[in-house]
Amino acid sequence: xxxxxxxRGLTKRYGDVQAVKGIDLDIRRGEVFxxxxxxxxGKSTTVEILEGYRKRDAGEISVLGVDPGxxxxxxxxxxxxxxxxxxxxxxxxxxxxxxxxxxYYPNPRDPDEVIAAVGLSDKANKRVRQLSGGQRRRVDxxxxxxxxxxxxxxxxxxxxxxxxxxxxxxELIEGLAQTGSTIVLTTHYLDEAEALADRVAVxxxxxxxxxxxxxxxxxxxxxxxxxxxEEGSVETSTPTKTIVELSRRYDGxxxxxxxxxxxxxxxxxxxxxxxxx
Amino acid sequence: MTDTATGxxxxxxxxxxxxxxxxxxxxxxxxxxxxxxxxxKDAVVFTFSFPIILLMLFGSIFAGPLEGxxxxxxxxxxxxxxxxxxxGAGFQSLGIGIAGDRDDGTLKRLAGTPMPxxxxxxxxxxxxxxxxxxxVVILLAIGVLMYDLxxxxxxxxxxxxxxxxxxxxxxxxxxxxxxxxxxxxxKSAAAVIxxxxxxxxxxxxxxxxxxxxxxxxxxxxxxFPLKWMCQGFRAVFLGADGASLELTKSYELDRVALILAAxxxxxxxxxxxxxxxxxxxxx
Numbered sequence: 001x002x003x004x005x006x007x008r009g010l011t012k013r014y015g016d017v018q019a020v021k022g023i024d025l026d027i028r029r030g031e032v033f034x035x036x037x038x039x040x041x042g043k044s045t046t047v048e049i050l051e052g053y054r055k056r057d058a059g060e061i062s063v064l065g066v067d068p069g070x071x072x073x074x075x076x077x078x079x080x081x082x083x084x085x086x087x088x089x090x091x092x093x094x095x096x097x098x099x100x101x102x103x104y105y106p107n108p109r110d111p112d113e114v115i116a117a118v119g120l121s122d123k124a125n126k127r128v129r130q131l132s133g134g135q136r137r138r139v140d141x142x143x144x145x146x147x148x149x150x151x152x153x154x155x156x157x158x159x160x161x162x163x164x165x166x167x168x169x170x171e172l173i174e175g176l177a178q179t180g181s182t183i184v185l186t187t188h189y190l191d192e193a194e195a196l197a198d199r200v201a202v203x204x205x206x207x208x209x210x211x212x213x214x215x216x217x218x219x220x221x222x223x224x225x226x227x228x229x230e231e232g233s234v235e236t237s238t239p240t241k242t243i244v245e246l247s248r249r250y251d252g253x254x255x256x257x258x259x260x261x262x263x264x265x266x267x268x269x270x271x272x273x274x275x276x277x
Numbered sequence: 278m279t280d281t282a283t284g285x286x287x288x289x290x291x292x293x294x295x296x297x298x299x300x301x302x303x304x305x306x307x308x309x310x311x312x313x314x315x316x317x318k319d320a321v322v323f324t325f326s327f328p329i330i331l332l333m334l335f336g337s338i339f340a341g342p343l344e345g346x347x348x349x350x351x352x353x354x355x356x357x358x359x360x361x362x363x364x365g366a367g368f369q370s371l372g373i374g375i376a377g378d379r380d381d382g383t384l385k386r387l388a389g390t391p392m393p394x395x396x397x398x399x400x401x402x403x404x405x406x407x408x409x410x411x412x413v414v415i416l417l418a419i420g421v422l423m424y425d426l427x428x429x430x431x432x433x434x435x436x437x438x439x440x441x442x443x444x445x446x447x448x449x450x451x452x453x454x455x456x457x458x459x460x461x462x463x464k465s466a467a468a469v470i471x472x473x474x475x476x477x478x479x480x481x482x483x484x485x486x487x488x489x490x491x492x493x494x495x496x497x498x499x500x501f502p503l504k505w506m507c508q509g510f511r512a513v514f515l516g517a518d519g520a521s522l523e524l525t526k527s528y529e530l531d532r533v534a535l536i537l538a539a540x541x542x543x544x545x546x547x548x549x550x551x552x553x554x555x556x557x558x559x560x
Contacts, residue, residue, distance in 0.1 A: 051389060052389075053385070053388070053389065073296050073391040074296065074391070076389070076390060076391035077391040081386075081390075083382060083385060083386055083389070088378070088381045088382050088386060091313045091316040091317055092309065092312065092313060092316075096312075100305060101390065103297060103301075103305050104390045104391050104392040105297075105390075105391060106294040106295060106296050106297065106391075107294050127316075143386070143390075147390075147391070
């Protein structure tokens with residue numbers, strides 16, 4: 001099985017709202033895949049269907065070879081889910097929580113080792129209630145990876161983090177990716193997708209509007225660069241040539257020289273603007 | 278619920294070991310639920326103090342024997358409040374507790390793990406049994422020490438106590454589980470669930486004897502389990518002397534058993550058909 005996830009023709013409707021309008025997708029084993037998209041674009045619905053939380057209206061789906069519309073315990077033990085908002089079990093300590101959840105899995109990782117992996121060893125005996133928001137997310141991740149999952153879902157894992165906590169969290173995710181697990185994450189942060197994901201899909205209006213590597217998404221690598229300097233700017237596909245000419249004109253240093261390539265954010269904003277219907 | 282592993286695709290490690298059993302995980306959840314309950318000091322105080330304060334209040338106000346029987350008013354209240362305490366642990370605490378679990382992400386998180394869903398309910402039942410048992414012990418201790426309540430000496434009375442307690446707790450817990458789906462959020466749960474419980478206590482003979490109540494209210498109360506649970510506990514703790522105080526001059530233990538059992542079955546059906554693992558905001 002080359003693909004961890006295969007989706008064909010997925011649709012889902014809530015009342016009058018067609019939340020997902022036909023999604024096709026392959027996520028390869030061992031890759032880090034990010035879903036990008038504005039709120040209400042169908043991102044969470046799609047992921048929750050893949051996680052086995054929601055029923056779909058139509059489409060063929062295979063997640064680790066199993067239809068998530070009929071989740072079994074065996075299948076659940078092979079995936080790990082890190083939820084977006086959870087404030088449960090606040091009166092247990094970190095160690096008690098992780099030990100208890102380890103009991104659900106047929107072959108769990110060592111609780112102490114998992115707590116160390118998410119960087120909470122010195123908080124192991126603290127009640128979850130006493131932890132900061134970032135530390136709580138680490139407990140969520142600990143519970144998500146506890147069962148030795150082949151596939152991990154992370155739903156907006158760093159929302160509300162300060163920049164330092166986000167960097168530390170990224171390192172944690174990169175570490176997980178290196179163990180060979182497939183990682184599917186949703187995020188609002190384009191720098192996060194760029195830093196972590198091998199491939200991204202942009203969902204807007206219930207459809208995938210672009211899919212690919214962050215560096216080449218939406219023709220980003222072939223888009224024209226903008227060269228600006230103190231007295232002007234020019235859009236060009238050959239910025240080096242422009243700079244050489246400018247350098248000749250100024251006889252050396254070009255005052256205020258800058259070259260802009262479209263950022264992932266530029267591409268993203270253009271992509272999600274188009275399909276509003 | 279034996280939804281054990283049926284997937285066909287072998288995993289890298291999991292396939293070699295069996296899934297932990299639902300009973301084992303249910304016991305494990307019971308331990309964790311009980312631990313969490315006793316660490317939440319507010320809830321502990323709220324749950325245990327209510328019937329205790331009421332018992333001491335009523336016991337002090339209405340001292341002395343009831344006319345035409347060898348029973349004191351405080352003995353009557355002890356029996357009634359044991360019923361109310363059991364119902365409180367099963368219906369009120371559990372209903373509010375599950376509504377909270379639905380709101381704070383506990384249910385969603387558990388549904389995403391390989392935990393069998395039955396383990397959650399086994400854990401809750403254990404938690405309720407522990408709370409209800411402690412409540413009964415405390416109320417009996419107060420009754421015996423302060424209000425001359427005589428603990429029955431015959432084995433048959435304790436057998437009656439055991440089945441009234443178990444049927445009552447189970448029925449109340451199933452109703453509490455079913456009612457937990459009604460409130461829109463954890464915040465509204467206390468109001469939505471406590472209100473009917475308070476009304477039920479007033480019309481079920483916990484505080485006010487049936488002899489002072491209009492017939493239509495008695496008829497309403499007779500539909501719900503609290504009246505029958507209290508009647509069963511009166512049979513245990515007031516004995517033959519108190520039977521003359523009952524409306525029908527009898528404790529009607531056969532009807533108590535029948536109606537409590539009917540609520541257990543009805544509650545189970547209600548739970549199986551209406552229980553939501555998701556909050557309303559989750560759609």
